[in-house]
Amino acid sequence: MAFVLLLLLYLLIYQADELVIFFVAVSSLKASKLEEKHGRILKLIGGMLMLVLAGVMLINPKLMNSVSSSLIIFGIAFGATLLVLLLHRVILPKLGIYIGSEQTGKKRKKGRSRA
DSSP, X not given: OHHHHHHHHHHHHHHHHHHHHHHHHHHHHHHSOOOHHHHHHHHHHXXXXXXXXXXXXXXXXXXXXXXXXXXHHHXXXXXXXXXXXXXXXXXXXXXXXXXXXXXXXHHHHHHHHHO
C-alpha cells in the first residue's frame, strides 16, 4: 500500500511539473506569433538534427553513450544548420541565386512599399 501511495505522489509531482512547463510554453507562444521564417528555421534545425543522429546511429551508435560525445554530435547538427543558413541567406544571394520563395517575397515587399 505504501508503494502505491509513493508512486501516486511521484506521478502527481511529475505531472505538475510537466503541466507547468506545458502552460508556460503555450502562453509564451500565444504572446509571440511564430513567423513563417522562424518556422522554417525550426524545421531546418529539426531536420539537420535527425540527419546527424541517423548518421551516427548507422555509423557508430556507441557515440551516444557518453554525454560529451552526444553534445558534440548536437553541436555538429547546429553547426550544419548555421552553415546552411549562411549559404542560403548570404552567399547564394550575392551570387544571384535564390532558392524557394525568397526572391518572390522580396518582389512582393517592394511592390507593397510603393503603394
